[in-house]
Amino acid sequence: MSGPPVVIWAPAVKRLLRYSDLVPCLEEVLGQFSHRDNAEVLQPVRTAVPLRKHHGFMLSMPAYMENRGVLSTKLVCFYRREEGSPLPSTQATLLLLDPRVGNVKAVMDGDVITHMRTAAVSAISAKLLMRPEAQVLTIFGTGHQARSHYEVFTEMFAFKEVRVWSRSAGVPAVGNRSWPTLKPTSSIK
Numbered sequence: 001m002s003g004p005p006v007v008i009w010a011p012a013v014k015r016l017l018r019y020s021d022l023v024p025c026l027e028e029v030l031g032q033f034s035h036r037d038n039a040e041v042l043q044p045v046r047t048a049v050p051l052r053k054h055h056g057f058m059l060s061m062p063a064y065m066e067n068r069g070v071l072s073t074k075l076v077c078f079y080r081r082e083e084g085s086p087l088p089s090t091q092a093t094l095l096l097l098d099p100r101v102g103n104v105k106a107v108m109d110g111d112v113i114t115h116m117r118t119a120a121v122s123a124i125s126a127k128l129l130m131r132p133e134a135q136v137l138t139i140f141g142t143g144h145q146a147r148s149h150y151e152v153f154t155e156m157f158a159f160k161e162v163r164v165w166s167r168s169a170g171v172p173a174v175g176n177r178s179w180p181t182l183k184p185t186s187s188i189k
């Protein structure tokens, strides 16, 4: 009999997940996915359930890596929020299962993983496509994705300047690195 799943919540994910581990890992699995070898990565198109009454969707995103024995799914809900709403625009949870028996081994907070994975994939595409002489990073918005993109891009590349455009001034209450007070258009040199 398998025991109950372990719960790995946001503070632990934040502590454990590093871009320096995540980026090479994603580069490897993205390459494997491109081989279209189902034993390496099997990732069907995600399913979307409309949450019409709440102006959102739930996405279900399963993946199986037979060679590595990894079976997981991410559930993520995302919403069109009213201006100034205190509610998050996305909320995600990940389930890790044992593919041999089908039991859930871990339930993980998916928010930090979503913030970091999405930004890491952008940074990988920038690594391949960005002009080598690029010196200025420009970010639209100051939300979670803006923040995580700022973190991984400044960790991986040496920009001379970062420009952030926001609809409003303010310090978003996310993350633990300092995020400067922003004017509608800001420059961090």
Ligand SMILES: NC(=O)C1=CN([C@@H]2O[C@H](COP(=O)(O)OP(=O)(O)OC[C@H]3O[C@@H](n4cnc5c(N)ncnc54)[C@H](OP(=O)(O)O)[C@@H]3O)[C@@H](O)[C@H]2O)C=CC1
Pocket: 078, 088, 089, 090, 114, 115, 118, 140, 141, 142, 143, 144, 145, 146, 165, 166, 167, 168
């Ligand atoms: N494809 C993927 O894998 C993923 C996609 N996403 C998508 O990325 C987007 C951002 O997510 P996240 O950062 O977590 O969300 P947040 O709620 O943390 O941030 C919302 C962002 O949207 C901007 N924004 C909101 N309303 C407007 C508007 N009317 N005009 C211009 N900008 C606006 C905000 O800008 P400001 O700071 O100026 O207020 C802010 O940067 C969402 O659409 C989400 O669905 C998210 C995760 C994964």
Ligand SMILES: O=C([O-])C1=[NH+]CCC1
Pocket: 076, 078, 090, 092, 114
């Ligand atoms: O892939 C993802 O995690 C999301 N896509 C849209 C909102 C969140």
